[in-house]
């Protein structure tokens with residue numbers, strides 16, 4: 001028997017954040033998202049998962065990687081705001 005595994009990336013949009021762009025130096029709305037990579041064996045059994053945060057400038061459309069700690073913090077903040085709106 002042989003083992004088959006692969007990595008399956010999945011994009012998850014987290015929200016819109018206003019920031020100053022490191023590329024075009026404009027204050028713009030950034031699309032904040034994460035790429036979740038799941039490693040699966042036999043296409044269905046997940047054995048490993050990792051994720052990275054990115055944001056895309058709404059003005060010049062450059063995409064930047066965000067540090068994991070900062071991304072986690074921002075994701076939590078967005079989720080908190082969403083919960084407040086639902087109350």
Ligand SMILES: [Zn+2]
Pocket residue numbers: 021022023024025026028057058059060061062
């Ligand atoms: Zn920009």
